[in-house]
Amino acid sequence: MKPRTTKTQPAKPQPAKTRSAPTPPRPQPDAAPLAADPARMEIFLVATPGLEEPLAAEARALGWDAQAQPGGVTFTGGWADVWRANLEIRGATRVLARIGAFRALHPAQLDKRARRFPWADWLRPDVPIRIEASSRKSRIYHAGAITQRIEAAIRDSLGAPVAEDAPVTLKIRIEDDLCTISLDTSGESLHRRGHKQAVGKAPIRETMAAMFLRQCGFDGAEPVLDPMCGSGTFVIEAAEIAAGLSPGRMRPFAFERLPSFDAQAWQAMRNAPAPPAPAEPRYHGSDRDPGAIRMSRENAARAGLDGWTSFENRTIGDLLCPEGPPGLVMVNPPYGARIGNKGPLFGLHATLGEVLRERFRGWRVGLVTSEAPLARATGLPFREPGPYVAHGGLKIRLWQTGPL
Structure with a gap:
């Protein structure tokens, strides 16, 4: 008798295991604008193009850990550093204080986050403000639209008037969708020392x-x-x-019109x-x-x-x-x-x-x-x-x- 043989049934193909789709993240509340720490702001010295390196050397000689970059020099400091930079730096044309930043992908987001920024920490409601806006490589590209939204946010949340001849200028720059807010703390260009009333032809600053x-x-x-x-x-x-x-x-500065200004400390710094x-x-x-x-x-x-x-x-x-x-x-x-x-x-x-x-x-x-x-x-x-x-x-x- 022949041995009995059994046929092996081919294994049924098993359905491939599929990964469950990731759970979509829950919508997050709109991120709050990030205001700078007044004791550790990024301070930007605006340089004449081509003179960034000697300006950085001057800032380092005055005790700041300054780094040159295209268009100027940066270091970290508080309001006293801002005042001293305006007073003592010879080569900068302006001193800007970076007071905050936030992402803005479309005009409605810019409007919402600008209205949530703590303007009262940085600006006085009784001092007129001038807005200067620029945009580069960003989805919000119209400088006029940026200016209008920032102006409306400041008027509605702070009550400060907006004027072309205002003593304080706020600079808004959107680059790669990041909105950076800077205060021009100098006012008039720093080449105006206060003593020169008469100039000749082709003067050097x-x-x-x-x-x-x-x-x-x-x-x-x-x-x-x-x-x-x-x-x-x-x-x-x-x-x-x-x-x-x-x-x-011998000259006044825009920072004297900000809420952070301490007249007594400034007078002590300036008196020499x-x-x-x-x-x-x-x-x-x-x-x-x-x-x-x-x-x-x-x-x-x-x-x-x-x-x-x-x-x-x-x-x-x-x-x-x-x-x-x-x-x-x-x-x-x-x-x-x-x-x-x-x-x-x-x-x-x-x-x-x-x-x-x-x-x-x-x-x-x-x-x-x-x-x-x-x-x-x-x-x-x-x-x-x-x-x-x-x-x-x-x-x-x-x-x-x-x-x-």
Whole structure:
């Protein structure tokens, strides 16, 4: 008998195990806007494009852990740091305090979160506000719509009026859908020191002059001469640095109109004894224009620096080297781009270079220009020029020599 065989039934295919679909997250309540800690805000120093690095060096020298980035310098601090930055920083054009941020993917969300922001912690209801808005790489891209919603939120929640000529400016920037709120704590641009009422043609701003002096290694310990001084910007900035005078000592600021302002603490910070003038002026300017010399003397007197400075009506050919140790010749000669034909300027620059080589042995030279051929026309042994710096639609550079 044959052994009985059994047929093995093929296993029935089992249905594949399927993962259960994840439970969709429950809708979360609308996230509250994140306001900054007033003791640890991000403080942003606005720089002239091209001068971020010397501005960061200045901020670090004043004790802040500052980092340069395109357009400015950042560090962390409280309101006292904001006040001191406005008072003491020479190279910044503005000081911004980052007071909050939140995500905004569409106008309704911007409106809702703006109305939930604690405006009363940062703004006074009796002080008019001006709104400046911008957008980049964001779904909310219309600056006018951003401005309207922020204005409405402030009016409705705080009651503060909105005006174009308001003393306090609020800057709203939406980038990658992140809305950042900053307060301009300076008001007028910081190059307005408060002492200059008269200016000449194509003036260089005080903030730029201070950074060019810094790049030349000036620390107040050597004399400075500007042979084309105009309204005296380089000379007065150099004298202020040597005297240890704060650049913001003579002007008001927007932060004085904020609820965080402490008038008594600010007065204590700003009060500093006037240093005695040296026996002889160490900061000199000359110009062929008598009107420029008059302006320079008046500006220096308003700054309290007439004992530190001297200004003489001289042509380049009549320029004399001051008595005493060598120092720094700092000059912003005409480029031709703003004041007319640049052809005759080559002869002027050649004369300047000849006079400096012959009469200023041991002095260093810093020359600011937008025209490399004019710099080379001096025949001076310039090093590689510095980075391009934006100056009223032009791109200027600093050219430096070692001791002649």
